[in-house]
Amino acid sequence: MARIDLVDLAHSYSGNDAAPESFALKPVTMTWRQGGAYALLGPSGCGKTTLLNLISGIVTPSRGKILFDGTDITLLSTQKRNIAQVFQFPVIYDTMTVGQNLAFPLRNRGVPKAEVEARVRQIADLLDLTFYLDRKATRLTADAKQKISLGRGLVRSDVAAVLFDEPLTVIDPELKWQLRSKLKALHRELDLTMIYVTHDQTEALTFADTVVVMHDGRVVQSGTPAELFDKPAHTFVGYFIGSPGMNIVPAVVSGHEARIDGHIIGLHRNYGVLPAGAKIEIGVRPEFVNIAAPASGLLSAAIERIDDLGRARFARVRIGDAKFAARVPPGFSVPDNRVGLVFDPAHVHVYADSRLVEGVA
Numbered sequence: 001m002a003r004i005d006l007v008d009l010a011h012s013y014s015g016n017d018a019a020p021e022s023f024a025l026k027p028v029t030m031t032w033r034q035g036g037a038y039a040l041l042g043p044s045g046c047g048k049t050t051l052l053n054l055i056s057g058i059v060t061p062s063r064g065k066i067l068f069d070g071t072d073i074t075l076l077s078t079q080k081r082n083i084a085q086v087f088q089f090p091v092i093y094d095t096m097t098v099g100q101n102l103a104f105p106l107r108n109r110g111v112p113k114a115e116v117e118a119r120v121r122q123i124a125d126l127l128d129l130t131f132y133l134d135r136k137a138t139r140l141t142a143d144a145k146q147k148i149s150l151g152r153g154l155v156r157s158d159v160a161a162v163l164f165d166e167p168l169t170v171i172d173p174e175l176k177w178q179l180r181s182k183l184k185a186l187h188r189e190l191d192l193t194m195i196y197v198t199h200d201q202t203e204a205l206t207f208a209d210t211v212v213v214m215h216d217g218r219v220v221q222s223g224t225p226a227e228l229f230d231k232p233a234h235t236f237v238g239y240f241i242g243s244p245g246m247n248i249v250p251a252v253v254s255g256h257e258a259r260i261d262g263h264i265i266g267l268h269r270n271y272g273v274l275p276a277g278a279k280i281e282i283g284v285r286p287e288f289v290n291i292a293a294p295a296s297g298l299l300s301a302a303i304e305r306i307d308d309l310g311r312a313r314f315a316r317v318r319i320g321d322a323k324f325a326a327r328v329p330p331g332f333s334v335p336d337n338r339v340g341l342v343f344d345p346a347h348v349h350v351y352a353d354s355r356l357v358e359g360v361a
């Protein structure tokens, strides 16, 4: 396993002379630590697979470098990079048994027989495949075949990294839930650097220690699931992560105050005077705004509907034209038309042109 450094890495499929805004991956510099579990998360077309393919060597970058443990591997072939990959669909040999499939990447590298057998048993055990070891892979379900693919990706202990590209796509929803947790446990057990591409926030947040959120070819934030939830660095992260996502509404911000729809909301930090011309918004997660009976000191909102998510109820309301979600306190009897909103100032963030502004304590 390896530490991975991306240095000013960027890629355009239309060549180096393409306009910077059209790059599939805009320049990124970051370090992924040895043995870490990373998820690349973002919607379709945001550049996740491009970044994964640059790391695996399937695509050569238009700009920048990739280092494995300090060594520049940017121009090395996929084989020479010593990585394992698991794709969306099973890549296995149908004519071999499950055990032979799992052993294949090790036999290919001339690993001694006893070592191969021990490692195959360990991986089969971790993935609940022991019972099937002597069966021909061809007779198994799509789920089981994908588990074999996962096993083949994880069986070598000497790889620089294991790359997963939406590996649970073909898996039945119930098993998906189990496998997500299993992959996390496998990461702890096997101590490999793992990079996992997905557009599913639950998959990313369950699997990864660090989630790298991508939007329109850019890495907009890299952090722990808690950091992404508590302090989104970009409005996209706030909106994309969480269910419901973060509320983002235009505001006029000055000092310790945000003015929305003529109403003042107190802020925890001081924002001075923000740059003229920038689009200023506040962002607050629905979990940190409660609805209450309308009152003169509260921002007023019109009720549209109540969503009962079991663990909590959220009111979908409107402030002027802006849609907004807020928590319904337990036992609160919701009025028919208008409510007041009670903000928790510690969780109200300010954004200028979509980027988080750090206020002064």
Ligand SMILES: Nc1ncnc2c1ncn2[C@@H]1O[C@H](COP(=O)(O)OP(=O)(O)OP(=O)(O)O)[C@@H](O)[C@H]1O
Pocket: 013, 024, 042, 043, 044, 045, 046, 047, 048, 049, 050, 051, 199
């Ligand atoms: N081989 C290619 N040639 C030209 N453009 C490409 C190629 N592969 C991807 N793109 C473009 O690059 C951008 C990023 O695509 P990429 O596949 O990396 O995104 P993604 O986040 O992995 O999306 P998805 O989940 O749909 O695969 C998209 O605009 C896509 O159309």
